[in-house]
Amino acid sequence: MQDDKLLQDYDKLLERVYKKIPPKSGTSDLQLPEPQLIRVGTQSIIKNFRDISQKLKRDPTLVSRYLLKELASAGSYEEVSGQLVLNVKVSRKVIEQLLDIFIKSYVKCPTCGSIDTRIEHRGKIWILRCEACGAEQPIKAF
């Protein structure tokens, strides 16, 4: 009986300790799949583009617009296949770097680091709204 009591106390103690620790946040919850990039002639195709966008909780159209702008390239997102076709030769490294910047600017909450966020459009103003802590941060529209 004594042991049971001790265990219960220990459980309660653990519970209290864990409650004090803020939930793990940041890009650690964000297991972004590695971009599957193939090059066909002068085009680069990100085969798993839809999966990547879903992980970012962003519309693939929005993410593709960002990449195209940053790469100063034309291209198109193919709804059916979930692929992004870029009319430019680009390395996976570059795509990864751009996605990283995208996460920092348009996904991750600057206040608490959560990626549980969404973009709200208020007229011409874009706001990054965090579902975890409620912070709102104006972001650069594109």
Ligand SMILES: [Zn+2]
């Ligand atoms: Zn937050």
